[in-house]
Amino acid sequence: xSLTDATSRPAAPSRLSGVxxxxxxxxxxxxxxxxxxxxxxxxxxxADLVAMPWQAPDLAHxxxxxxxxxxxxxxxxxxxxxxxxxxxxxxxxxxxxxGAFGLAAVTLGGWADAVISRVVDLFMALPxxxxxxxxxxxxxxxxxxxxxxxxxIASLRVFRLTRALGVDIAARDxxxxxxxxxxxxxxxxxxxxxxxxxxxxxxxxxxxxxFAFLFVASLSFLGLGVQPPTADWGGMVRxxxxxxxxxxxxxxxxxxxxxxxxxxxxxxxxxVVARRGGAR
Amino acid sequence: xxxxxxLLEIKxxxxxxxxxxxxxxxxLDDISLTLGRGEVMGLIGESGAGKSTLGLTALGAxxxxxxxxxxxxxxxxxDLLKGGPAxxxxxxxxxxxxxxxxxxxxxxPAFRLIDQVIETSVQRRLMSRAQARQRxxxxxxxLELPSPETFGEKFPHQASGGQxxxxxxxMAMCAxxxxxxxxxxxxxxxxxxxxxxxLAVRQAIRExxxxxxxxxxxxxxxxxxxDAILVLRHGKMVESGSTAQVIEAPTADYTRRLIxxxxxxxxxxxxxxxxxxxxGIAAGYGNVSxxxxxxxxVPQGRTLAVVGESxxGKSTLGxxxxxxxxxxxxxxAFAGRRLEPDMHRRPLDDLRDIQMVxxxxxxxxxxxxxxxxxxxxxxSRFQGLRGAARDVAVAALLEQVELKPEFAERRPGALSGGxxxxxxxxxxxxxxxxxxxxxxxxxxxxxxxxxxxxKLLARLQAEQGVSYLFITHDFGAVEALADHxxxxxxxxxxxAGPARQVLNPPYHPYTEALIRAVPELRLGWLDGVIAxxxxxxxxxxxx
Numbered sequence: 131x132s133l134t135d136a137t138s139r140p141a142a143p144s145r146l147s148g149v150x151x152x153x154x155x156x157x158x159x160x161x162x163x164x165x166x167x168x169x170x171x172x173x174x175x176x177a178d179l180v181a182m183p184w185q186a187p188d189l190a191h192x193x194x195x196x197x198x199x200x201x202x203x204x205x206x207x208x209x210x211x212x213x214x215x216x217x218x219x220x221x222x223x224x225x226x227x228x229g230a231f232g233l234a235a236v237t238l239g240g241w242a243d244a245v246i247s248r249v250v251d252l253f254m255a256l257p258x259x260x261x262x263x264x265x266x267x268x269x270x271x272x273x274x275x276x277x278x279x280x281x282x283i284a285s286l287r288v289f290r291l292t293r294a295l296g297v298d299i300a301a302r303d304x305x306x307x308x309x310x311x312x313x314x315x316x317x318x319x320x321x322x323x324x325x326x327x328x329x330x331x332x333x334x335x336x337x338x339x340x341f342a343f344l345f346v347a348s349l350s351f352l353g354l355g356v357q358p359p360t361a362d363w364g365g366m367v368r369x370x371x372x373x374x375x376x377x378x379x380x381x382x383x384x385x386x387x388x389x390x391x392x393x394x395x396x397x398x399x400x401x402v403v404a405r406r407g408g409a410r
Numbered sequence: 411x412x413x414x415x416x417l418l419e420i421k422x423x424x425x426x427x428x429x430x431x432x433x434x435x436x437x438l439d440d441i442s443l444t445l446g447r448g449e450v451m452g453l454i455g456e457s458g459a460g461k462s463t464l465g466l467t468a469l470g471a472x473x474x475x476x477x478x479x480x481x482x483x484x485x486x487x488x489d490l491l492k493g494g495p496a497x498x499x500x501x502x503x504x505x506x507x508x509x510x511x512x513x514x515x516x517x518x519p520a521f522r523l524i525d526q527v528i529e530t531s532v533q534r535r536l537m538s539r540a541q542a543r544q545r546x547x548x549x550x551x552x553l554e555l556p557s558p559e560t561f562g563e564k565f566p567h568q569a570s571g572g573q574x575x576x577x578x579x580x581m582a583m584c585a586x587x588x589x590x591x592x593x594x595x596x597x598x599x600x601x602x603x604x605x606x607x608x609l610a611v612r613q614a615i616r617e618x619x620x621x622x623x624x625x626x627x628x629x630x631x632x633x634x635x636x637d638a639i640l641v642l643r644h645g646k647m648v649e650s651g652s653t654a655q656v657i658e659a660p661t662a663d664y665t666r667r668l669i670x671x672x673x674x675x676x677x678x679x680x681x682x683x684x685x686x687x688x689x690g691i692a693a694g695y696g697n698v699s700x701x702x703x704x705x706x707x708v709p710q711g712r713t714l715a716v717v718g719e720s721x722x723g724k725s726t727l728g729x730x731x732x733x734x735x736x737x738x739x740x741x742x743a744f745a746g747r748r749l750e751p752d753m754h755r756r757p758l759d760d761l762r763d764i765q766m767v768x769x770x771x772x773x774x775x776x777x778x779x780x781x782x783x784x785x786x787x788x789x790s791r792f793q794g795l796r797g798a799a800r801d802v803a804v805a806a807l808l809e810q811v812e813l814k815p816e817f818a819e820r821r822p823g824a825l826s827g828g829x830x831x832x833x834x835x836x837x838x839x840x841x842x843x844x845x846x847x848x849x850x851x852x853x854x855x856x857x858x859x860x861x862x863x864x865k866l867l868a869r870l871q872a873e874q875g876v877s878y879l880f881i882t883h884d885f886g887a888v889e890a891l892a893d894h895x896x897x898x899x900x901x902x903x904x905x906a907g908p909a910r911q912v913l914n915p916p917y918h919p920y921t922e923a924l925i926r927a928v929p930e931l932r933l934g935w936l937d938g939v940i941a942x943x944x945x946x947x948x949x950x951x952x953x
Contacts, residue, residue, distance in 0.1 A: 132474035135498055136467055136483070136491055303774040306734055307837070310753060310761055311791045325778035 151401045154394035161391060165211040172204040177359035184370075184378045193383050197370050202383055209361035209384065214391070216273065216362070217342040220280045224342075225335060228285030232292025233319040233327075236300040243293075250289050258283045259348060266354045276355060280345055284338055291334055295327040329403050336399035340392040363388050415487035417588055417621050418445040418468055423481030425463055425472060425645075437463050437476060439645045445638075447588065450615060450622040452636030452653070454629055454668070456856035457827070460645040461625045465591040468623055469506050470498040485589070503530035507582035511594040513574035517566040524562025527581040536585050549580040552617065553610040572603035579611050583618055590615070591623045596631070600719040600883060601927040608635060608929075609940065627856055629668050630929035633657050634936035641665050654933055669931060671857040674864055674890035678910060682709040685877050686731065686764075686845055690740035693730045700726045701901040703740070707894075708845060711875040715892035715909070717882060717924065723901035724881045725769075728847045731879065732766050745844065762792045765838035769850035771830035775822040781808075781833050782818035788840040807836040811866060828859035835866065845877045852887050864890045885928050889913065897921050 164171055174180050185195040193202035235243040265279045300323055308318050347364020349355030356362040366384035373380040425438040438460045445451050453461040467483050470490035483490045510516045517526055528542035550558035553576040575595055582590045596604040612635055615622055624635045639656040641649040649662040660666050686708040694700040700723045708714045718724045729735040733753030742749035750756045768774035775784055785804045789795045795803050805815040811832040822830055838846050852860035864887055880891055895912040897905040905918040
């Protein structure tokens with residue numbers, strides 16, 4: 131119970147204004163269009179050397195050029211495809227796997243829960259980057275293995291969150307009622323527990339999406355992520371970081387896009403949560 | 411200090427709140443009251459009546475989102491609503507104190523009780539640390555806490571609920587305030603613990619000469635504590651006057667209904683053969699044994715009430731019968747056949763025949779499902795109904811529990827407490843069970859709403875011949891429904907038999923203690939209890 135002084139004036143109703151959400155949605159839509167239609171939208175090719183390295187923005191290259199003299203705008207547009215596609219695939223997979231195991235653990239309980247949880251603890255004890263390096267050096271670097279490995283690592287945290295949320299819900303009487311009705315485990319997970327955990331999971335999705343971005347970028351830095359010349363926003367920050375020494379702001383361009391997308395995805399997530407009345 | 415002004419004077423108080431959708435809700439509508447020094451006023455009303463909001467305004471506080479639209483709250487002639495934060499800070503704890511409903515969650519678990527009890531007095535420099543400790547120990551003794559000298563050294567988790575509630579009263583009294591606001595201080599306690607707390611609190615209030623606002627939904631309890639009573643409903647004053655006047659000559663229809671509530675009586679019914687028989691049942695969790703060697707019989711189409719305090723194992727009994735907690739020893743027989751201990755091994759027919767209605771409908775109903783889905787699920791499972799046929803059956807069940815068919819489209823969040831409990835009953839009925847285990851089904855409900863649910867249960871039994879195992883601590887509910895009564899304590903039976911035998915003299919001593927602890931709606935009941943206790947040995951300090 132939050133209390134306020136009775137002498138204070140009524141607080142204006144705090145409402146999530148629609149304008150920032152609209153802008154966020156527009157930005158996400160634009161990124162999606164770029165990702166899908168990069169070949170037609172981008173003025174230059176993804177790997178074309180078109181000018182001198184680290185040129186300042188001008189009419190021909192509105193966002194300047196990168197360390198090899200490739201058009202920054204084109205690379206951002208192509209990078210949207212790699213970065214968003216990859217992150218989306220990683221996070222979606224992570225939520226399907228981690229969420230399913232988390233719900234299964236709380237619904238089955240007992241030894242099933244204990245076994246799954248301890249295995250997850252085991253993997254979480256390893257630093258994620260080391261785990262990824264190990265897995266990628268064994269399996270070889272391709273976009274598919276990268277996605278699978280990153281999704282596995284992200285799914286550990288999704289599992290922990292889903293289980294923490296689910297334990298609380300599975301202890302409620304309506305789950306007992308469903309069990310006494312002999313509903314299947316899958317039905318209890320899907321119909322009774324998941325809908326009550328959905329709202330925190332949705333906001334977590336936005337956050338995990340951003341982390342997946344950064345994770346791919348750090349793998350790229352170590353040469354195990356997205357391979358050149360394929361553009362990805364995280365990798366572009368790293369490639370161009372040297373420009374800061376020469377007083378150029380080039381690496382801030384992809385960084386700004388990462389930040390904008392992160393904020394937009396989270397704004398939309400918060401909006402969904404608020405709309406579904408999740409302030410409980 | 412203005413000697414002629416009453417201690418607390420509230421005039422024309424309007425409190426409103428901003429709703430999440432931007433609308434405005436009226437919480438208190440034109441409330442006025444006057445409270446003199448040393449007087450206790452009871453605030454009565456059902457949940458949502460605005461009684462807690464009114465109590466909080468005496469501290470110059472409102473809940474987040476609420477605000478005072480107009481009115482005055484004068485303490486000793488000073489309007490709290492016109493004073494600034496400095497005035498309010500000065501008054502709170504020192505002149506007006508607050509005792510919350512759940513002391514267990516109001517104490518900080520990381521500090522010893524005594525440090526929390528004396529915190530305000532020391533921090534305000536009203537007393538030295540040593541003086542404050544002395545005062546706290548005095549108060550512990552006055553509130554009849556066990557070994558008052560050392561009680562304060564305990565951490566909150568080391569004290570029982572009733573002790574914590576008294577420690578919180580000591581915390582409120584420590585700085586010698588003029589007024590204490592008690593917000594349902596005993597609602598979360600057992601009847602036998604409740605009476606210990608109210609006895610101690612009333613004596614302490616009288617001896618300390620403090621005034622009190624006593625908020626409760628229990629009219630019988632308030633009648634023992636208060637000099638005057640204010641009845642609230644939907645934020646409006648329904649009735650106010652001296653306690654004698656309100657109890658003996660109520661003018662408002664609502665007050666009359668409150669007084670008449672809890673007077674349902676169940677007529678004796680002819681005996682019937684047993685439906686459920688428990689023989690030597692033992693159950694527990696891990697190494698802890700909760701129930702030991704329990705024998706019970708529920709007759710067909712009749713009600714067995716199981717009565718006891720919290721921790722007596724009565725809710726565990728419900729879980730054992732449903733198969734949620736397999737019993738360790740003994741046997742369950744249902745309609746002549748043996749019941750498996752574990753629900754997973756019971757045939758579907760056994761699961762269908764025994765349904766459960768829980769204490770808290772908020773936990774028993776999935777908030778994300780519509781009422782139609784909630785009631786429809788057992789219809790699909792047990793009767794194989796689908797589509798339009800299921801919708802028709804849902805509507806029929808809603809009608810049986812006296813709800814409109816439109817409720818099928820709503821989610822539990824859009825229902826009141828009583829309506830939710832009716833949905834739970836409809837869900838149980840949907841299976842066409844022969845036995846319904848009712849676990850404290852009325853204890854989360856307001857008295858008038860609880861009466862409605864009890865009447866519904868009685869009607870359904872008369873019409874459909876369903877048996878009830880009615881788990882409760884409420885003797886009013888027992889008298890309304892029970893054919894047979896079993897009294898439980900520490901997992902074992904204390905007394906069992908036909909209701910009129912168990913509930914009438916000669917009582918078993920424990921049954922008598924339970925019955926005597928239930929507040930009666932007449933003036934002087936508590937004085938009678940005090941007098942009766944004075945003649946007994948004085949070592950009746952509870953744990």
